[in-house]
Amino acid sequence: xxxxxxxxxLQTTIQGRPRTGQxxxxxxxxxxxxPLSMALANRLVGNSSLATAxxxxxxxxxxxFECDTFVAITGANADCKxxxxxxxxxxxxxxxxxxxxxxxxAQNGVRSYVAFAGGLDADEVLGSTSTYLPAExxxxxxxxxxxxxxxxxxxxxxxAPVEETPVEFRALMLDAWSLRAGHSCETKCVMNPDxxxxxxxxxxxxxxxxxxxxxxxxxxxxxxxxxxxxxxxPGTIQCxxxxxxxxxxxxxxxxxxxxxxxxxARMDLHALGQLRPGNTLTLIERSDADAARELxxxxxxxxxxxxxxxxxx
Amino acid sequence: xxxxxxxxxxxxxxDPQTAQALAAVLRDSGEWLEAVAGIDSVVVRFDLASVARAxxxxxxxxxxxxxxxxxxxxxxVVKIPVVYGGEFGxxxxxxxxxxxxxxxxxxxxxxxxxxxxxxxxxxxxxxxxGLDDRLIIDRxxxxxxxxxxxxxxxxAGRTGIYAMPGxxxxxxxxxxxxxxxxxxxxxxxxxxxxxxxxxxxxxxx
Numbered sequence: 001x002x003x004x005x006x007x008x009x010l011q012t013t014i015q016g017r018p019r020t021g022q023x024x025x026x027x028x029x030x031x032x033x034x035p036l037s038m039a040l041a042n043r044l045v046g047n048s049s050l051a052t053a054x055x056x057x058x059x060x061x062x063x064x065f066e067c068d069t070f071v072a073i074t075g076a077n078a079d080c081k082x083x084x085x086x087x088x089x090x091x092x093x094x095x096x097x098x099x100x101x102x103x104x105x106a107q108n109g110v111r112s113y114v115a116f117a118g119g120l121d122a123d124e125v126l127g128s129t130s131t132y133l134p135a136e137x138x139x140x141x142x143x144x145x146x147x148x149x150x151x152x153x154x155x156x157x158x159x160a161p162v163e164e165t166p167v168e169f170r171a172l173m174l175d176a177w178s179l180r181a182g183h184s185c186e187t188k189c190v191m192n193p194d195x196x197x198x199x200x201x202x203x204x205x206x207x208x209x210x211x212x213x214x215x216x217x218x219x220x221x222x223x224x225x226x227x228x229x230x231x232x233x234p235g236t237i238q239c240x241x242x243x244x245x246x247x248x249x250x251x252x253x254x255x256x257x258x259x260x261x262x263x264x265a266r267m268d269l270h271a272l273g274q275l276r277p278g279n280t281l282t283l284i285e286r287s288d289a290d291a292a293r294e295l296x297x298x299x300x301x302x303x304x305x306x307x308x309x310x311x312x313x
Numbered sequence: 314x315x316x317x318x319x320x321x322x323x324x325x326x327x328d329p330q331t332a333q334a335l336a337a338v339l340r341d342s343g344e345w346l347e348a349v350a351g352i353d354s355v356v357v358r359f360d361l362a363s364v365a366r367a368x369x370x371x372x373x374x375x376x377x378x379x380x381x382x383x384x385x386x387x388x389x390v391v392k393i394p395v396v397y398g399g400e401f402g403x404x405x406x407x408x409x410x411x412x413x414x415x416x417x418x419x420x421x422x423x424x425x426x427x428x429x430x431x432x433x434x435x436x437x438x439x440x441x442x443g444l445d446d447r448l449i450i451d452r453x454x455x456x457x458x459x460x461x462x463x464x465x466x467x468x469a470g471r472t473g474i475y476a477m478p479g480x481x482x483x484x485x486x487x488x489x490x491x492x493x494x495x496x497x498x499x500x501x502x503x504x505x506x507x508x509x510x511x512x513x514x515x516x517x518x
Contacts, residue, residue, distance in 0.1 A: 023349045026436040125496045134479040137496035182319050230351030241454045255433035263318030291319035310362045
């Protein structure tokens with residue numbers, strides 16, 4: 001029940017469920033940066049949505065199997081191969097002992113997800129197997145994978161029916177993203193609110209699991225930038241004094257002192273894991289009432305394919 | 314009530330002690346996904362899929378009205394030896410210049426006994442209150458992407474102790490070798506809100 005890492009890629013980590021309810025201890029949410037794509041991969045191998053899987057970053061991963069199992073690849077679009085022959089994403093892949101699986105570089109999006117029937121066995125720390133790189137815990141010794149690492153499956157291969165994600169449930173990887181967002185505590189401090197919403201920002205290279213720095217219109221606030229530290233969450237958009245925007249993601253710190261000028265709505269947070277440097281991001285303004293209603297709608301839509309969608313988005 | 318996001322509500326409170334007390338009460342109630350104290354606020358996250366915002370706001374108002382501030386001193390005393398300045402405190406020279414202090418004067422003012430007001434930001438990051446008025450300085454205009462574990466920064470009248478590597482926006486004045494977070498421990502966090510810390514000057518890490 002072992003899988004050997006042949007090529008680890010830029011940053012491949014083990015991710016599972018989020019660490020909910022520990023932010024008061026400074027413990028970030030963690031988990032898949034794009035939990036929807038991870039759920040779609042898990043679905044195809046008969047796992048629950050948050051079962052422990054692999055998350056690649058931009059350059060993919062190559063694995064050798066020492067056991068029979070079922071896998072599925074979703075998320076960022078990439079050329080995938082089994083023993084050199086092309087295999088498609090969004091389908092259950094039957095893997096035999098001595099097979100080699102390659103996930104290529106991301107063409108659109110950033111992170112591909114590889115799920116395994118029964119899920120990966122990994123270090124469980126603070127209630128989750130998710131890797132938190134800054135503090136080096138969870139996953140595989142708290143770090144991203146390296147050549148020669150041995151991954152373990154939790155269970156011997158169950159018989160998973162071979163399935164495909166229906167086309168309408170294949171999350172799209174885009175170049176231009178529009179995410180719904182609403183006001184946050186310091187939105188009223190923004191002196192040029194017209195530039196915040198319905199405005200194209202560029203995703204910069206300073207983007208990772210902590211957050212995404214945006215370039216574009218300079219946002220002016222009437223704050224001196226010296227707020228008393230206050231709680232922030234994935235999706236909170238901070239505005240440091242230089243007037244840029246920083247969107248917090250799953251590994252972001254739990255408190256911060258920069259003005260919180262907006263927050264990405266819960267229903268669209270999963271897309272943050274796929275924003276690629278050079279992509280554009282437009283914040284579409286939503287009232288809290290609309291955000292609540294549209295979350296219900298989104299859950300109702302996805303429920304048909306992912307019954308536990310409310311734990312995912 | 315102040316909107317912090319579609320599934321977030323913020324409450325302003327008077328001081329860090331009240332924030333800690335209110336957040337603890339809210340967590341104990343089991344009604345919130347998260348209840349996180351700041352310096353002068355508490356933000357709760359509720360399950361937007363199953364709880365209407367109006368209901369969440371009512372619950373929060375009731376809890377806020379009935380919270381009593383509890384003493385937060387825990388009796389725990391932790392010594393933090395700090396190597397001030399040089400390669401371990403790359404911002405100290407600029408900070409001293411800005412504050413009009415010599416390095417020696419800075420160290421004399423900064424060493425001593427303080428109380429941890431809250432833990433947050435990253436696992437184990439301690440906000441330590443009560444900094445001398447002469448040591449008040451702003452955050453850096455832009456955060457650093459990666460600081461080493463044990464970095465000690467100051468900003469807005471507080472000392473911050475970075476328990477692990479990570480990003481940070483506070484001017485860094487020194488570093489400690491004390492391990493503040495150990496994921497393998499039953500109690501992984503060395504510091505907690507209410508603990509006493511004593512900063513001492515050290516020559517080596």
